[in-house]
Amino acid sequence: MSIALAKLFDLESQESGDSPLFMSPTPSTDPQPISGDKNGGDGGRIPVEEWLPITESRKGNVYTATFHLLCSGIGLQVILLPAAFAALGWVWGTIILTVGFVWKLYTTWLLVHLHEAVPGIRMSRYVRLAIHSFGAKLGKLLGIFPVMYLSGGACTILVITGGKSLQQLLQIMSEDNIAPLTSVQCFLVFSCIAMIMSQFPNLNSLFGVSLIGAFMGVAYCTVIWILPVTSDSQKTKVSVSYATADKSFIHIFNAIGLIALVYRGNNLVLEIQGTLPSDSKNPSSKTMWRAVMISHALVAICMFPLTFVVYWAYGDKIPATGGPVGNYLKLYTQEHSKRAACFIHLTFIFSCLCSYPINLMPACDNIEMVYITKKQKPASIIVRMMLRVFLSLVCFSIAVGFPFLPYLAVLIGAIALLVTFTYPCFMWISIKKPQRKSPMWLFNVLVGCLGASLSVLLLVASAMRLAQKGLHANFFRP
Numbered sequence: 001m002s003i004a005l006a007k008l009f010d011l012e013s014q015e016s017g018d019s020p021l022f023m024s025p026t027p028s029t030d031p032q033p034i035s036g037d038k039n040g041g042d043g044g045r046i047p048v049e050e051w052l053p054i055t056e057s058r059k060g061n062v063y064t065a066t067f068h069l070l071c072s073g074i075g076l077q078v079i080l081l082p083a084a085f086a087a088l089g090w091v092w093g094t095i096i097l098t099v100g101f102v103w104k105l106y107t108t109w110l111l112v113h114l115h116e117a118v119p120g121i122r123m124s125r126y127v128r129l130a131i132h133s134f135g136a137k138l139g140k141l142l143g144i145f146p147v148m149y150l151s152g153g154a155c156t157i158l159v160i161t162g163g164k165s166l167q168q169l170l171q172i173m174s175e176d177n178i179a180p181l182t183s184v185q186c187f188l189v190f191s192c193i194a195m196i197m198s199q200f201p202n203l204n205s206l207f208g209v210s211l212i213g214a215f216m217g218v219a220y221c222t223v224i225w226i227l228p229v230t231s232d233s234q235k236t237k238v239s240v241s242y243a244t245a246d247k248s249f250i251h252i253f254n255a256i257g258l259i260a261l262v263y264r265g266n267n268l269v270l271e272i273q274g275t276l277p278s279d280s281k282n283p284s285s286k287t288m289w290r291a292v293m294i295s296h297a298l299v300a301i302c303m304f305p306l307t308f309v310v311y312w313a314y315g316d317k318i319p320a321t322g323g324p325v326g327n328y329l330k331l332y333t334q335e336h337s338k339r340a341a342c343f344i345h346l347t348f349i350f351s352c353l354c355s356y357p358i359n360l361m362p363a364c365d366n367i368e369m370v371y372i373t374k375k376q377k378p379a380s381i382i383v384r385m386m387l388r389v390f391l392s393l394v395c396f397s398i399a400v401g402f403p404f405l406p407y408l409a410v411l412i413g414a415i416a417l418l419v420t421f422t423y424p425c426f427m428w429i430s431i432k433k434p435q436r437k438s439p440m441w442l443f444n445v446l447v448g449c450l451g452a453s454l455s456v457l458l459l460v461a462s463a464m465r466l467a468q469k470g471l472h473a474n475f476f477r478p
Contacts, residue, residue: 051378054365055124057204060275064207065291068272071210072358073299074217074351076161077262077409079224079325079332081307087255087320089244090311096259097307103447104263105296107424110444111269112288114424116278117431124274125365126267126419133427142423146416150267151363152395153412155356159194159399160406160478162352163187164326169345172338183478187399190349194356195392199385203361204275213354214298220347221302227336228313240315250468253461255320257410260458262303264413266420271362324406363391403478407471411462414455421451 049055085093115123123129130143163186170186171179181189200206269292278284310332311318318331329348333341367387368379379387399405405412425448434440 048369048372049124051372052365052368053202053361053384054271055122055274056202058275058277060204060207060272060277062287062291062294064204064210065272065276065288066294067207067210067214068203068268068275068358069291069295070298071213071217071351071354072265072268073295074214074221074302075262075265075355076158076325076348076352077258077264078221078303078306079328079348080258081262081303082310082314082318083320083328084255084258085307085311086316086318087244087246087251090242093255093259093307093311096256097304100259100263101296101300101303103451104266104420105292106447107266107420108269108292108296109289110424110428111266112273112285112292114427114431115270115273115285115288116283122274122278122284123270125362126270127366129270129427130423133423133430142418146419147267147362148366149412150264150416150419151359151361152391152398153405153416154359155194155363155392155395156398156402157405157409158352158356158359159187159191159395160403161325162190162194162349162356163399163478164324165329165345165349165352166190168326168330169342169349172341172345183403184400187396187478190353191392191396191399194353195389197353198357198360198364198388198392200357201384202275203271203358206357206361209354209357213351213358216347216351216354218298218302220344220351221306223340223344223347224332225306225309227332227340228309231336240313240317242311242315244320246320250461250465251320253457254410254465256454257414257458257462260417260421260454261409261413264416264420266424267362267416268358271365360388360391360395364388367391400478401476404471404473408462408466410458411466414458414462417455417458418451421454422448425451 081097084097088096111129114129117123118132121132123132126147127139127143131139133139134142163183166189167179167181167183167186170181171177174180179186197209200209269288272291273284273288276284276287314331319327329345333344364384364387367390368384371379371383371387425444428434429441429444429448434444
């Protein structure tokens with residue numbers, strides 16, 4: 001992968017001046033190798049940007065960007081927020097949840113305004129911005145693994161969680177309370193549907209999928225917190241305890257990790273902005289920032305009531321350890337009607353299915369980049385389809401082989417948190433070059449260092465928890 005990226009930047013360096021051909025604000029409608037003379041005799045330079053799925057279409061608008069952000073922003077980890085409160089309590093849980101939200105919004109603002117920080121160049125991929133900020137070697141080292149993990153890893157977790165939720169839905173619907181399909185079969189059904197949904201040609205064409213996913217996400221989040229408020233059992237319930245029994249370093253930072261995981265997703269901001277048109281009068285940053293504000297407002301409307309109401313309703317009944325989301329869905333629906341439980345599970349599964357193609361898109365883009373740099377031509381429909389089938393099979397195989405990955409979410413996710421909380425701050429300093437020791441310079445250094453420290457602490461706490469509690473590694477037995 002790093003070799004392919006190096007070839008890509010070699011292709012960029014062929015362009016005259018500081019503006020690569022494929023970063024042109026007005027790409028050609030019929031991308032062909034472009035030569036330096038009328039006879040086409042210089043070997044050909046290729047408009048790579050027009051051939052890759054993230055930037056193949058720049059016809060997006062504030063609505064498409066909003067729904068892309070909303071679909072990817074209401075992640076399945078939202079269900080785990082009450083578990084974090086069960087460990088942190090009301091005060092610290094609210095403080096950390098709010099600080100994390102503001103922190104994520106700030107680093108998103110940085111990325112949106114770094115997208116076109118270099119005149120004539122659009123940074124439509126996170127790895128591209130990392131390389132431009134930190135240099136080729138360090139940028140690849142820091143950017144490729146977290147971005148690929150956030151893409152492929154998120155899809156693998158979606159297969160595990162969506163498959164398990166499908167099995168729970170079938171179990172709820174069956175009269176004998178036994179699911180007719182095994183876990184592997186449910187994983188396969190989910191993966192096949194997600195694989196078909198991933199065949200849209202480019203990121204902009206996924207607008208309809210994102211629209212459905214956004215509505216499904218808002219639906220299940222809203223129903224989950226409305227049910228306890230309107231339930232008769234809650235009106236007559238005995239007092240619920242909100243005491244935090246375990247106040248150890250491991251327990252507290254595991255809970256902080258559950259909150260931090262909700263705010264992952266900055267790896268998709270630049271890619272979504274790359275689908276928007278841009279010119280000197282109307283830069284993409286204006287449209288994108290409007291989309292960010294609208295989507296984050298809707299995410300907050302879903303996330304905060306769900307966290308507060310569910311914790312209020314269940315208190316210390318909620319396991320504070322994290323783990324599979326399906327266990328928490330079962331807890332939240334067990335006191336309600338079968339119809340309500342089916343609705344929550346069904347909308348949750350649809351939300352996972354719609355999130356899958358968006359999260360897979362950076363990996364699709366990278367693998368097509370490898371193909372293009374080797375073949376010097378765009379991927380055909382058949383090649384593109386086969387590449388995405390291959391990626392989906394990889395995600396399915398990992399999900400079946402390592403079904404315990406949700407228990408390692410904080411441990412592995414701690415590395416990827418740098419993408420959200422740390423790298424954007426140092427990217428801003430590297431590209432914008434604010435005056436040393438100025439307020440903006442000091443603030444970004446402070447925030448970036450805090451993000452790096454948080455990542456290290458979460459990594460240590462997760463490793464200690466794993467050593468202390470152990471792990472039931474049920475390889476190939478989901």
